[in-house]
Amino acid sequence: MSFKSFALASLLALPASAFADWQLAGDDSSVNFVSVKKANIAEMHHFKSLSGNISDAGKAQLVIDLASVETNIPIRNERMQQMLFETAKFAKATISADVDAAKLKALKPGQTASISADITVDVHGQQQSEKATLQVTGLEGGKLLVTTGSPIVINAGNYKLLEGIEKLRQVAGLDSISPIVPVTAKLVFAQN
Secondary structure (H helix, E strand, O other), rough: OOHHHHHHHHHHHHHHHHOEEEEEHHOOOOEEEEEEOOEEEEEEEEEEEEEEEEEEOOOOOEEEEEEEEEOHHHHHHHHHHHHHHHHHHOOOEEEEOOOOOHHHHHHOOOOOOEEEEEEEEOOOOEEEEEEEEEEEEOOOOOEEEEEEOOOOOEHHHHHOHHHHHHHHHHHOOOOEEEEEEEEEEEEEEEEE
């Protein structure tokens, strides 16, 4: 479920490539996802450890440390790490994209551009293409803010995570956990 969140964050990173050689400011960035249990109980989660960059050639990459999942319930964090993400085998989720740097180079502080991006999400040994709508805003000090214009909706079944969701459902004694996960991201990139 949470694995979808990474995709959103990655998408956000895409537009930053318009500026040569950027690094993700991890402390200022976030990737959030929503899980839905018992058909109508939604809970917000996030990842505490993110890294990424955008090369001067327009290659954007976001890396999510899956062991950094934060649900605000320690036992649930451990269960997601072990049963869902299987972090012993699949420690990271990677989101990557090629971006048109020329479109963003003219972005001045306070100016915003809307970008539709195709991103590649690599989670749990599975790679899929996802679509994202991103808002890229120029900030003072040569930084870029990339946010999702709308949630990126991830289907856990596309990443072979349904078995992990079922394990979580059983151990928690729940009627259901949705395999459809909305992901949002706020990414800040700073030029090197």
